[in-house]
Amino acid sequence: MSRESLNKLFNSLGDIALNLTDQFSEGWHFPISEEDADKIRARWGEVFDLTSIKKGINGIIYFGIEISTRKKEEGISKNEQLAYRLFNHDIFTLAALAKQLAEGPSIIPERLDDIGYINRAFNRYTNLRLFALGAAYLATEGDSRFSANLPASQIKSLIQYTTRRSFEFTIERDDLINCAVYTVFYQVMKNSQWDIQCRYQRDENGGMLHYQDGATGILDQDGKPISKDKLPSIFGEFSTRKRGGLGLQVTKALIDLLGGSIQVISSNEGRAPIKYDTKTGVIETLAQDKHTGTQFKLYFP
DSSP states (O other): OOHHHHHHHHHHHHHHHHHSOOGGGGTOOSSOOHHHHHHHHHTHHHHSOHHHHHHHHHHHHHHHHHHHTSOOOTTOOHHHHHHHHHIIIIIHHHHHHHHHHTSGGGGSGGGGGOHHHHHHHHHHHHHHHHHHHHHHHHHTTSOGGGOOEEEGGGHHHHHHHHHOOOOEEEESSOOEEEHHHHHHHHHHHTTOOSSOEEEEEEETTEEEEEEEOSSOOOBOTTSSBOOGGGGGGGGSSOOOSSOOSHHHHHHHHHHHHTTOEEEEEEEOTTSOOEEEETTTOOEEEOOOOSOOEEEEEEEEO
């Protein structure tokens, strides 16, 4: 596949996602209330025309088939390759699940009486739209057309449904964040372990998402704590016994496109924590504390 044809395909993916209805612009937030559910039911044919939903979802599925049948060639940028892998790894599955909601008896009007169904359907549908936009943003080197926003307060509901992870989430004030930021946080969260605490804040310097788990720090392929000099490698083709290296590569690539940076701290019992800052390139050893686990601080405009 030539670079031009791959870039064209990802532009078309982004356009398909942009044409899918943005529920947040309608003011419908998770968890969807009975009041909003009534509005959704009343406007189902107008705003969520089944024909256009099917066309959009099928278009995304067709896109997946199209890129899966082609081989990557020399000259394709690193970010295009990452977007290619991201689609096959995460988005294609979401598209297949979303398709189930737009076809057959699962979408008949009677199902709309069930608010639980509406919440599940919209969560799946919205995650698909956001991830498709995130992949297009990545492949097109940060094309602003694909930087749709969502309320930061919606992060927890969206990620919990998709990853099946439970976590504490605090937010100092609601704010609009780029869908690329959501894609980044999902990539960090999907490999989380336990005792997860997250925080979102914004000040005059920009936004920050802080992730911390209470499991072990980062381990290498032998199951040993990662060494200080190897810590930057987690943003490359790095893998552990249980995790592949795609998620953190996508994380860093998107944060770089946003003009942000990442700090990661890995702490294992009996060892001093080690820290790496992608902005400064500095790797350092920190003072020992009682906490063990992994922290990510994601900074963005």
